[in-house]
Amino acid sequence: MILSSFFNNILFLLCVSPLIGVFLLLLIPAEEKTICLNLALVFSCISFLLSLLLWVFFDPSTSFFQFSKILFYFSNINFYYFIGIDGLSLFFIILTTFLIILCILLSWQSVTFFIKEYLIAFLVLEFCLIQVFCVLDLLLFYIFFESVLIPMFLIVGVWGSRSRKIRAAYQFFLYTLVGSLLMLLGVIFIYFQVGSFDIQILTACSFTFSAQLILWLSFFASFAVKIPMVPFHIWLPEAHAEAPTSGSVILAGILLKLGGYGFLRFSLPIFPLASVYFTPIVFTLSLIAIIYASLTTLRQIDLKKIIAYSSVSHMGFVTIGIFSFNTQGIEGSIILMLSHGLVSSALFLCIGVLYDRYKTRIIKYFGGLVHVMPIFISFYFFFSFSNIAFPGTSSFIGEILVLLGCIKINLTLTFFMTFGVILSAGYSIWLLNRLSFGPLKLTHFYWHQDVSRREFWILFPLTLLIFWMGIYPFSFVSEIHFSVLNLLDHATNV
Known part of the structure; x- marks a missing residue:
């Protein structure tokens, strides 16, 4: 009986576990840094194990929401705190x-002040992100979608690595907030039209074509900034350059996926006519992002900005896959988002390793690291080739599915997308060559240290996961397939 109750409440326990960690951290004196770090690590591991249990007990043969639960409700205004997940x-x-x-493991030595507050910010951020992906109420989605900004603003502004961190934090906050204000107007309009925020009810509703156009644009303003799409990307390189390594990891690994998830969860199924109508604009902006961001990456001298601009390029593939309106394209975009979350996080971790040692990210100071940091370069070599979608890595699966989905609708667009793949290989191999090979530069660095044991065990699981997704993608595609079919059924039933 207890075991059955536990399985039925896995998602609820996952939602509250970060909050329990935050509550316990508040009770511990800030001077007890080791206790704070261990406690945050324990509760983050509990959350991870609970999320794995969701996967273990997830039924991939259905497109319905699973582990669903109503936490509380206000029936007089038709508001329900309703959670559940699908593929x-x-x-x-x-x-x-x-x-x-x-991120918490990275904080063990790199964060030297306000450690307790830093850990609380990450656990609150984890809670908000989990809610974004599991709430089935539009208003709650918007609340948590915006709540993510608060801890991230603090992480960049307080624990950032350089003098422009305050400016970068405000730029990140204002860009994303302004775009989301338009989305809030759309959410209010939907409630007065339908009388409910329930996502399942909204998916079954039919809005007029003109209403769909307006609502789609209001949601697009928020999601396009989050991805980010060109020309809404200006905040991203600056935020990455000023954020601590952990901030860059979570920013590239998760926050950039919120826009893509929003398109999949709301724009396509609820506003299908508008999604089809605006598809040419999305394709145009995405293609510009792929080419422009790749060319801009080649001109960067800051290691973090190189990875940041490459993220803009890769997310261009994601948006094209989402709006391809076929199974291969949408499944490819989801796989590519997951892959990018692993690969870009790994690359930012590698840049963080270099910055921790040498306190600079300017590329001209580095060279010949293969002679003194062979383990680090081995990891970086693998992640660089994963970034260019080398066969056998997770990005290859995502990009090939997106290209297959794109071929079905527009051969010319597919041709220019492949040009972006070539540019991606160009800047990735160029950066790898500059860092790894050539003569060892001793003008500015007099000592070198390879990866520590802690850094090795942070990078090694990422390597395994990228390999796993690249060699056996069926274990991931099978879980999302029926949800994608259900999405397409709503998006094409117009």
Whole structure:
């Protein structure tokens, strides 16, 4: 009986576990840094194990929401705190809980002040992100979607690595908030039209074509900034450059996926006519992002900005896959988002390793690291080739599915997308060559240290997961397939 109750409440326990960690951290004196770190790590591991149990007991043969539960409700205004997951949200939750563990492990030595507050910010961020992926109420989705900004604003602004961190934090906050205000107007309009925020009810509703156009644009303003799409990407490189390594990991690994998830959960199924109508604009902006961001990456001198601009390029593939309106494209975009969450996080971790040692990210100071940091370069070599979608890695599966989905609708678009793949290989191999090979530069660095044991065990699981997704993608695709079919049924039934 107890075991059955536990299985029925796994998602609820996952939702509250970060909050329990926050409550216990508040009771511990800030001077007890080791206790705070261990406690945060324990609760992040509990959240991760609970998310794995969701995967174990998830039924991939249905497209209905599973582990659903109404936490509380106000029937007089038709408001329900309703949680549940399907194939679209399952792996994003697992990715969130996994990356939070890595962020806390990174904090063991790199964060030297306000450690308790830093850990609380990450656990609150984890709670908000889990809610974004599991709430089945539009208003609650918006609340948690925006609540993510608060801890992330503090992480960048307080624990950032350089002098422009306050400016970067405000830029990140204002860009994303302004776009989301339009979405709030759309949410209010929907409630007065339908009388409910329930996602399942909204999916079954039929809005007029003109209403769909307006609502789609209001949601697009928020999701496009989060991804980010060109020209709404200006905040991203600056935020990455100023954020601590853990902040960059969670920003690239999870926060950039919120926009793509929003398109899949709301734009396509609720506003299908508008989604089809605006598809050419989305394709145009995405293609510009792929080419422009790749060319801009080649001109960067800051290691973090190189990875940040490459993320803009990769997310261009994601948006094209989402709006391809076929199974291969949408499944490829989801796999590519998950892959990017692993690969970009790994690359930012590698840059963080270099910054911790040398306190600079300017590429001209590095060279010949293969002679003194062979283990580090081995990891970086693998992650660089994963970033260019080398066969056998997770990104290859995602990009090939997106390209197959795109071929079905527009051959010219597919051709220019492959040009973006070539540019991606160009800047990734160029950066790898500059860091790894050539003469060892001793002008500025007089000592070198390879990865520590802690850093090795942070990078090694990412390597295994990228390999696993690249070699056996069926274990992931099978879980999302029926949810994608259900999404397409709503998006094409117009």
